[in-house]
Amino acid sequence: MxxxxxxxxxxxxxxxxxxxxxxxxxxxxxxxxxxLNDKIFKFSTSFSTDHVSELLRNLKKSIGSFVTPVSSGHGDIDLMIPGLHKSKRD
Incomplete structure (x- = not known):
């Protein structure tokens, strides 16, 4: 976003x-x-779909207190501001 x-x-x-x-x-x-002269709301990453579940678990464990890792499908994991989702921005 x-x-x-x-x-x-x-x-x-x-x-x-x-x-x-x-x-x-x-x-x-x-x-x-x-x-960048912009507000950054999330970072998107792409991985092999075979590894997304394990990566998501590891990201939640290691950085989940700073950003919210969520699967957005097709091997993509988004790192979002906590409390933010696709239909909400501050």
């Missing part, structure tokens, strides 16, 4: 960009995420 745009690192390949464009119609390639 984003306020102005979604972002993807410019070093990722074209396949990753095309995959992200399915979900984020406003998507910008950036060299780094440190100086």
């Amino acid at each position: 984003r306020e102005k745009s979604a972002y993807i690192h410019e070093d990722l390949g074209e396949d990753a960009y095309k995959h992200a464009r399915k979900y984020y119609h406003v998507l910008q390639k950036v060299p780094h995420f440190g100086n």
Whole structure:
């Protein structure tokens, strides 16, 4: 989720960009995420679907007090601000 745009690192390949464009119609390639003039609501990650359940459990255990890891399907795991969901933004 984003306020102005979604972002993807410019070093990722074209396949990753095309995959992200399915979900984020406003998507910008950036060299780094440190100086974005935007509010970031979540980070999305993609993994092999074979490993998502185990990764999700491990993420909840290791970083669940800081962000809320949730499966968004098709091998994707979103790291969201606690209490935030797709239909709610502050």
